[in-house]
Amino acid sequence: MTSIIAPTVIQSVGITPLEVALFVFILITAVLTALFRDVLAAIVIFAAYSLGLAVVYTFYRAPDVGLTEAAIGAGVTTVFLLLTIAKTTRPPTDELFEPINWPAVAVCGLFALVVGSTLTAFPAVGDPNSPILTNPEVTGYYLENAYDETGAKNAVTSVLAAYRGFDTFGEAVVVFAAGIASLLVLGREVFTA
Amino acid sequence: MTFVETTIFGGITVGAFLLIVAALFVTLAVMMLYRAILGPTNQDRVLAVNVLGTNTVVILALLGAALGEPWFLDIALVYALLNFLMSIAISKFTVERGGVI
Known part of the structure; x- marks a missing residue:
């Protein structure tokens, strides 16, 4: 049943x-x-x-x-x-x-069609046989060694914060700079309690 | 067999039933867009989106129960807080122009 x-x-x-x-x-x-x-x-x-x-x-x-x-x-x-x-x-x-700007709609529609034509190349959602899950050299390596090498229980977290830590650090710097710039432009301290 | 896998009627498990209810709630959210679109004033739209947010909290709780993922509730909580913040911000903006925060 x-x-x-x-x-x-x-x-x-x-x-x-x-x-x-x-x-x-x-x-x-x-x-x-x-x-x-x-x-x-x-x-x-x-x-x-x-x-x-x-x-x-x-x-x-x-x-x-x-x-x-x-x-x-x-x-x-x-x-x-x-x-x-x-x-x-x-x-x-x-x-x-x-x-409505119809020429713009036509261009956007065309773009959506071109992007949509690649959809058939994707594996189904959660397909256990998709290449990314069966790849032993990349996915398998992280799943096996992530906990021993980084100590993070979540494999995604270990990739984000450890394996590509410098990249994430750079992103944090960018977000921080954007926050500072926003505060300067607004001309006042927004986050004071 | 967990509670979610229990059959209630017609071969439908509790989990599947909860999912169907969640889908109905999403349909309700789509219908709520009627007010968000036509709502003569922006206050109507803010209220509609507020109801949508509350709806979303319920949907997330149902999904969390149906799929056996309790951490969905964390996201539901963040939602409830943000929903409140958004309504307050827009209301303040409408009343005292420029005073968003």
């Missing part, structure tokens, strides 16, 4: 109703973000888009990416965009939607 969408099946086969609903939600919010004439409305809808995307990441068992998307996409970006329209002007409008 098998159920329609048992958790074990989900990891290997196709698309579940939940994913369909999530993708519809994300697609609608993404298109609306581009279409809204009023910037404040666009920011609000963009936050909703970010929330939906974070659920998708979480569903695919990428909790760190999901957390980052929720914190940066829905939290910090919203506040920064609001600060931006607070420091600039927000043109009042009567229209709900932006007039």
